[in-house]
Amino acid sequence: MLKNIIFDFGNVIMNYDPNEILNHYQLTPEEHQLLLKNIFQSKEWLEIDAGKITEDEATEIFLSRVPQKLQHKVKQIMTTWPGNVDFYEPVFHYISDLRKDGYHIYGLSNTGMRFANFVKDSEMGDYFDGYVFSAQEKLVKPDPRIYQVLLSRYFLKPEECLFIDDLSANTRAAQEVGMDAFTFKIDKLGDLEDYIAEK
Structure with missing residues (x-):
């Protein structure tokens, strides 16, 4: 029963669609693709799910991969993305x-x-x-x-x-x-x- x-x-x-999530963050097409690849399509994203690293640890890695002008976007995305899911x-x-x-x-x-x-x-x-x-x-x-x-x-x-x-x-x-x-x-x-x- x-x-x-x-x-x-x-x-x-x-x-759960990373492209739709990123559409909430006023990015150029180039920035969108860069952050999609370096955040949501990264091995670290899977390691977050697996409990191997924390979101804060992953954020530091992501920050090291993007131009300085995008670093505030990385921080914003990592702290707010759950609220931008439909x-x-x-x-x-x-x-x-x-x-x-x-x-x-x-x-x-x-x-x-x-x-x-x-x-x-x-x-x-x-x-x-x-x-x-x-x-x-x-x-x-x-x-x-x-x-x-x-x-x-x-x-x-x-x-x-x-x-x-x-x-x-x-x-x-x-x-x-x-x-x-x-x-x-x-x-x-x-x-x-x-x-x-x-x-």
Whole structure:
């Protein structure tokens, strides 16, 4: 019996698109591409998610790679980018409905602690019964151990869980630890609603 529904964040409850994030920062096309490459497409960005370095440590590395005139933009982006993500309102409405129907809602995301704390400190936190964030655990999906962290921390039975992610590698990993899983895109919200309704 399905009792717990676990959501990834990027491209499931929000549109994670670095190009769209950078559009908030008054950059020339050249500056945009330079910061896209040196921040969001860098190996350090992945290391933030993995908990290997902090956002502050990464910022110092990024600052060393850009012209001095762009350094204030790097600092601004690194401290404010979570607030410049577009969240999918229909998904949050659906999560509210699921909670009213008695389901427990959890988050499981590959992300650094700056975004994790933004979520926990905002009204979004009211939608979730608990979270696991990769940087905090120093584990990233699809490592099966991060799913086990969620299950053990919140005393969940895998056969009572549905995991929703936009990447098939991550949903396959959830299935391998015994969860049901659904590979999601925003245009599949209706399919997800039908899938859960049949449970």
